[in-house]
Amino acid sequence: MKKRRILIISGILMLVLVAAYYFYFGFLYKDARNIESEQPAYTITAETLVKDYETDRVKANSKYLNKTIVVLGNVNESDSTTLALTGGVSCSFDKALAAKTGEKIKVKGRCIGFDELFGEVKLDQCTINQ
């Protein structure tokens, strides 16, 4: 009888601990998104992406904003942490990159919106897709 009670109590205790663990690491301190490993919502050319933003900004935002996308284009200019694709897509990288001007590449990143100052669509947390 006593044994059974101990078993039940320890069982409940285990459940509470597991629940607390999931609440802590699965909800309160869940991992940030890993854009590099996410499946892209869209794979499109730089021209199409910019055209969609120029046609209707609100519609384009509801389609692309905060989504992981793969953009195809030619490198217009680049430095160690950013590169611009011809047509007007600005990509920012967390890790240093090496890209040649004119090179045709695929960039995976998170769309953060349209920058009216430069007339460009911006992506962050980018990686180069092979």
Next chain:
Amino acid sequence: MIKKSFLVFFMAAFVPFVCKAQKFATKKGNIKFEASVPSFEEVAAENKTVSAIFNADNGEMAVLALMKGFRFKVALMEEHFNESYAETAKYPKAVFKGSLENFHLADVTEKPKQFKITGELTLHGKAKKITDTAMVSKSGNTIIITGDFMVKPADFDIEVPSVVSKKVADEVQVAYSFSLDK
């Protein structure tokens, strides 16, 4: 006829000035904000993809920060910022338009010099006048503008729910740093 030649002279004399407008720009500006309360968890975010254009002829400045570009250390905090507070899907950008008063490029050296900055900050669909001081220095062909100021979330109609209001400061410190290239 005289008028026409005068016009030609006028254009010949002034067009080069207009074309020579000294514009400096960056797409990699940095804005950090912090609303931490002592003894509670740090509430801070950083955006490293801020665009800024500065006209060194008249001191006019335009800054655009995409709200989704603000990144927090804690993923849930970022989610709350985006969905509940700043509503970044509805209001995707923060814009500052203003100018540095009495700005003359010739006064700027490698040693940071103080300038008064005034302008309007628009975010979350609300605009507010900002008056503060900015430090400006020059290094080769790069102008560096830095500074910080305080804003209240309430000024921009951003409500912090009472459950967490103790953990988020009433005043948010915003620090910016732009290295603008010619």
